[in-house]
Amino acid sequence: MAGVTASALTTEGRPAPSAAKGPRPTGPAGGVLAGLARIRWGRGTVLLVAGLYFLVPIATTLWFTVDNSPQGFSLDAYRQIFTVPGLWPALQLSLLLAAGTIVLVYLLLIPAVVAVRLGSQKLRTVVELTCTLPLVVPTIALTAGISDVLRWCNDNLAPTPFYATFLYAQNANFPVVLLLAYVVMALPLAYRTLDAGMRALDVRTLLEAAQNNGAGRTRAIVSVILPNLRSAMLNTAFITLALVLGEFTVASILGYVPFAVWIVNGNSAGQGPVTVAVSIVSLLLTWVLLLVLSIGSERRNRAQSTH
Amino acid sequence: MTTDPAPATTVAAVPSPAGPTDSSAAATSTAPVTDKASGATVQFVGLRRTFGATTALDGLDLTVNPGELVALLGPSGCGKTTALRMLAGFEMPDSGQVLVDGEDVTRIPAHRRDAGMVFQSYSLFPHLNARDNVAFGLKMRKTGKAERHRRADELLELVGLPTHGDRYPHQLSGGQQQRIALARALALRPRVLLLDEPLSALDAKVRENLREEIRRLQQDLGITTLFVTHDQEEALSMADRVAVMHAGRLEQCDTPAELYARPTTAFVAEFVGTMNRIDGVLAEDGKTVELLGQRLPVDGATELRGEVQVLTRPENVRVTAGGGQGAIVTGTTFLGSSTRLAIQLPDGTSVKADLSTHDAAALPAGTAVTLSLPDRPVLVDTRR
Numbered sequence: 001m002a003g004v005t006a007s008a009l010t011t012e013g014r015p016a017p018s019a020a021k022g023p024r025p026t027g028p029a030g031g032v033l034a035g036l037a038r039i040r041w042g043r044g045t046v047l048l049v050a051g052l053y054f055l056v057p058i059a060t061t062l063w064f065t066v067d068n069s070p071q072g073f074s075l076d077a078y079r080q081i082f083t084v085p086g087l088w089p090a091l092q093l094s095l096l097l098a099a100g101t102i103v104l105v106y107l108l109l110i111p112a113v114v115a116v117r118l119g120s121q122k123l124r125t126v127v128e129l130t131c132t133l134p135l136v137v138p139t140i141a142l143t144a145g146i147s148d149v150l151r152w153c154n155d156n157l158a159p160t161p162f163y164a165t166f167l168y169a170q171n172a173n174f175p176v177v178l179l180l181a182y183v184v185m186a187l188p189l190a191y192r193t194l195d196a197g198m199r200a201l202d203v204r205t206l207l208e209a210a211q212n213n214g215a216g217r218t219r220a221i222v223s224v225i226l227p228n229l230r231s232a233m234l235n236t237a238f239i240t241l242a243l244v245l246g247e248f249t250v251a252s253i254l255g256y257v258p259f260a261v262w263i264v265n266g267n268s269a270g271q272g273p274v275t276v277a278v279s280i281v282s283l284l285l286t287w288v289l290l291l292v293l294s295i296g297s298e299r300r301n302r303a304q305s306t307h
Numbered sequence: 308m309t310t311d312p313a314p315a316t317t318v319a320a321v322p323s324p325a326g327p328t329d330s331s332a333a334a335t336s337t338a339p340v341t342d343k344a345s346g347a348t349v350q351f352v353g354l355r356r357t358f359g360a361t362t363a364l365d366g367l368d369l370t371v372n373p374g375e376l377v378a379l380l381g382p383s384g385c386g387k388t389t390a391l392r393m394l395a396g397f398e399m400p401d402s403g404q405v406l407v408d409g410e411d412v413t414r415i416p417a418h419r420r421d422a423g424m425v426f427q428s429y430s431l432f433p434h435l436n437a438r439d440n441v442a443f444g445l446k447m448r449k450t451g452k453a454e455r456h457r458r459a460d461e462l463l464e465l466v467g468l469p470t471h472g473d474r475y476p477h478q479l480s481g482g483q484q485q486r487i488a489l490a491r492a493l494a495l496r497p498r499v500l501l502l503d504e505p506l507s508a509l510d511a512k513v514r515e516n517l518r519e520e521i522r523r524l525q526q527d528l529g530i531t532t533l534f535v536t537h538d539q540e541e542a543l544s545m546a547d548r549v550a551v552m553h554a555g556r557l558e559q560c561d562t563p564a565e566l567y568a569r570p571t572t573a574f575v576a577e578f579v580g581t582m583n584r585i586d587g588v589l590a591e592d593g594k595t596v597e598l599l600g601q602r603l604p605v606d607g608a609t610e611l612r613g614e615v616q617v618l619t620r621p622e623n624v625r626v627t628a629g630g631g632q633g634a635i636v637t638g639t640t641f642l643g644s645s646t647r648l649a650i651q652l653p654d655g656t657s658v659k660a661d662l663s664t665h666d667a668a669a670l671p672a673g674t675a676v677t678l679s680l681p682d683r684p685v686l687v688d689t690r691r
């Protein structure tokens with residue numbers, strides 16, 4: 001699942017402009033040609049190495065799923081995806097958690113980022129530091145902390161009315177505890193993408209212009225800032241989705257079985273080919289989704305600029 | 308892209324003073340969209356505002372009459388924007404009041420104030436086309452879609468961009484964006500229009516066109532307008548009255564002609580137009596001053612005594628050939644119909660004098676000349 005996360009991170013923006021767009025017009029012709037040849041070789045090598053680095057593991061994984069040793073080629077593993085026990089509940093849990101995380105991250109961060117744009121430098125530093133903190137805390141430490149807190153709650157909350165809430169927060173169908181952990185883990189990247197989107201806007205002036213036109217503060221944010229933040233919000237959602245789908249450590253230690261945990265469990269339980277086939281399918285789905293997103297935003301841009 | 312239409316007339320540097328009565332008379336000769344509320348009276352009363360150690364407003368008092376265009380003029384940082392933002396509701400005064408038609412609006416939130424604002428930076432909503440930008444306020448007021456679009460198109464027509472409704476901000480030039488912003492500011496039929504240096508990001512030609520159009524629109528609509536600028540030509544050419552601000556206070560508020568001819572403080576005198584400073588000596592009673600071999604009455608009462616400097620405009624300095632005073636022409640600058648002479652007095656002071664180009668031709672550099680001032684009250688200030 002690490003592949004999902006990586007691909008989401010690298011494709012968040014539009015494709016970077018290619019470095020070499022033909023030879024530079026200056027300099028003697030021979031020099032340019034020689035330079036061109038060198039550049040092409042350099043690029044080729046880099047492309048080859050990078051390609052091998054990404055494709056070989058994927059290719060071998062693919063091979064593993066379709067090679068049914070004694071009989072040869074077989075698509076059985078892919079057929080089993082639809083019948084294998086536990087996959088759908090696990091996927092459902094992961095998607096539910098992802099949706100919850102995305103909503104919570106929006107609710108937390110969008111007002112915060114707007115406030116940072118309007119407020120003082122001090123506030124900005126505080127928010128930035130807070131949001132970066134989860135990067136420095138190792139996931140395993142976070143999990144250990146959560147476990148400790150849960151144990152303490154279990155020992156001390158039992159006689160209090162909070163116990164029902166506490167149990168509900170650990171409900172295996174929708175573990176709020178896990179959701180909260182994911183929100184914390186998503187903060188650093190989500191903050192960065194939202195803040196980058198906000199940087200392109202003159203937030204203060206836009207808000208004031210909206211207020212001047214009769215919109216209250218909240219209404220101004222919803223009707224003027226959010227629409228202009230759409231692509232940043234999409235990026236945030238995507239990164240968060242990838243993070244939640246691929247997260248293993250916290251979920252596994254706390255004893256829940258979302259997607260990633262199911263794959264690993266299945267693998268060690270002898271369902272090897274199916275679980276790996278699921279990984280491949282999820283990778284493909286991720287790519288398709290990314291492609292759709294980038295084509296969609298490109299089309300919108302073109303529609304806006306060709307009026 | 309369509310360019311901004313050419314100006315009908317050129318803007319005179321100093322127009323004849325047009326009082327509020329003139330503009331309200333013009334307001335009754337209605338154009339299409341002038342189904343309007345008449346402008347409001349705006350009063351700033353003792354406004355104070357400090358940001359940490361800086362004092363942005365230090366007791367500002369100013370009254371703007373209905374339908375009047377007042378230009379707020381002053382050096383950078385004197386509090387012009389802060390004053391405007393208080394009227395728009397984006398800034399709270401530490402003390403003092405903002406009155407609109409006699410009613411204190413200080414506590415009313417920005418979105419319920421009856422003031423349309425055009426910002427200095429481009430402020431159109433990037434995700435909306437020009438028509439929806441203009442119609443934004445109407446949407447907030449829950450006006451129906453058809454009515455909204457009708458009104459927006461009407462306003463686009465009014466600002467001279469009837470065919471640009473479908474364009475997005477990034478497809479419009481700076482001048483066009485500010486026109487749309489003006490249309491947007493007018494969409495809710497505000498009774499006060501606030502313009503914070505709306506032209507400062509535009510090039511000279513577009514500025515001049517837009518300046519005139521804003522003035523025409525403002526007069527047609529009869530809307531009370533505050534126009535912030537630090538370009539004195541802009542202020543003098545557009546405004547009914549010009550309010551000169553300095554360090555958070557009002558220095559003087561008068562018609563352009565009055566302001567230019569009879570500045571009441573040394574700051575205004577030097578900030579508006581060009582001023583000469585010539586050494587003189589005040590009489591014991593402080594009522595007359597002696598300079599250049601003349602004795603002239605002093606304008607207003609002064610606390611000063613003894614050695615002072617007299618402030619006088621280049622066009623008031625008379626120059627005749629011939630020595631005696633020891634003044635020498637050191638250079639000439641051709642300005643068109645007039646020529647500006649630079650003259651050095653024996654004490655080293657440099658004086659500028661504007662003469663008709665014909666007269667100046669007889670006084671090339673190096674000529675010994677005599678300076679005199681017309682026998683009118685003059686403004687005096689401490690020596691520097």
Ligand SMILES: Nc1ncnc2c1ncn2[C@@H]1O[C@H](COP(=O)(O)OP(=O)(O)OP(=O)(O)O)[C@@H](O)[C@H]1O
Binds near residue numbers: 363387389
């Ligand atoms: N939000 C703020 N925080 C801190 N200081 C401020 C703030 N707004 C204004 N000031 C200070 O108040 C003073 C007046 O500012 P203001 O923007 O009103 O000046 P201005 O006359 O509009 O100047 P300019 O012509 O440069 O636009 C300045 O010294 C400015 O630094």
Ligand SMILES: [Mg+2]
Binds near residue numbers: 387388389
């Ligand atoms: Mg300003």
